[in-house]
Amino acid sequence: MKIENTLEKEVELAVALKVGNEEYNTVTIREVTGLDEEAVSQPIYKKNPIGLYHELVYRCITEVAGLDKPITKNYIKSLTIGTLDQLAYEIRKISVGDDYEYSEVCPECNTRNEGVINLADFIQVEKGNRTIDISLKRGILVNDKRIKDITLIYPTGQYQERAFKESASDLLNKKNDDFSIPKFGEITSSLVYSCISNKEELGITTDIVKSMSTIDRKDIAKKLQKTPGLKQIIEIPCNKCSNDKIKHTVNLIDFLL
Numbered sequence: 001m002k003i004e005n006t007l008e009k010e011v012e013l014a015v016a017l018k019v020g021n022e023e024y025n026t027v028t029i030r031e032v033t034g035l036d037e038e039a040v041s042q043p044i045y046k047k048n049p050i051g052l053y054h055e056l057v058y059r060c061i062t063e064v065a066g067l068d069k070p071i072t073k074n075y076i077k078s079l080t081i082g083t084l085d086q087l088a089y090e091i092r093k094i095s096v097g098d099d100y101e102y103s104e105v106c107p108e109c110n111t112r113n114e115g116v117i118n119l120a121d122f123i124q125v126e127k128g129n130r131t132i133d134i135s136l137k138r139g140i141l142v143n144d145k146r147i148k149d150i151t152l153i154y155p156t157g158q159y160q161e162r163a164f165k166e167s168a169s170d171l172l173n174k175k176n177d178d179f180s181i182p183k184f185g186e187i188t189s190s191l192v193y194s195c196i197s198n199k200e201e202l203g204i205t206t207d208i209v210k211s212m213s214t215i216d217r218k219d220i221a222k223k224l225q226k227t228p229g230l231k232q233i234i235e236i237p238c239n240k241c242s243n244d245k246i247k248h249t250v251n252l253i254d255f256l257l
């Protein structure tokens with residue numbers, strides 16, 4: 001939604017927004033205001049960080065270039081996770097800048113590293129498509145026919161919501177609200193199912209996905225992790241030992257918490 005006298009910026013989406021058969025690549029975002037802070041501090045978001053995340057991105061988009069109807073929350077949820085992260089990053093940047101406080105323990109020497117970095121030095125955005133083709137090793141057996149070539153849709157906001165519901169207690173226990181895609185093992189059949197693009201047409205059901213081989217599920221999980229957009233995991237050098245790759249998941253909405 002547009003608010004007068006706020007800073008705005010145009011952003012080229014990492015993966016286009018698809019509405020019907022049309023694709024839209026450019027959106028305008030604005031900085032966060034007190035109104036947004038109040039809206040996302042409501043009790044309903046206390047236990048629903050994904051909902052808060054989507055609400056914030058939704059509120060701070062003022063325009064989708066070429067789209068002649070109002071932006072809905074569902075459009076936002078249909079964006080890929082990497083694109084949502086890209087938007088959250090741009091919103092953060094226009095609102096509070098690029099300075100970012102981190103705190104992470106080095107796995108090599110056990111020292112807690114704390115400091116401030118400039119996110120722009122660490123974060124990259126990779127553009128790409130909404131879907132990816134994959135050739136399965138074992139394939140999916142549907143009506144005695146083995147299907148090996150399928151198309152996957154990169155995880156979207158809807159996937160994030162579903163993954164959150166399926167592992168809500170787990171996610172809530174993680175520090176720094178981790179919004180990343182669940183790792184393999186956490187990827188349930190229903191999540192794999194939701195990422196198969198042409199499942200109806202191919203006659204693939206959730207039960208069939210459950211019977212898929214581990215190797216195929218693993219390959220799917222690997223492909224899905226390579227989602228285009230902003231990579232939320234960065235590597236920070238340790239200030240005690242020679243380890244220069246301490247993994248840290250950037251909390252893009254830290255400034256609201």
Ligand SMILES: [Zn+2]
Pocket residue numbers: 106107108109110111238239240241242243
């Ligand atoms: Zn270290």
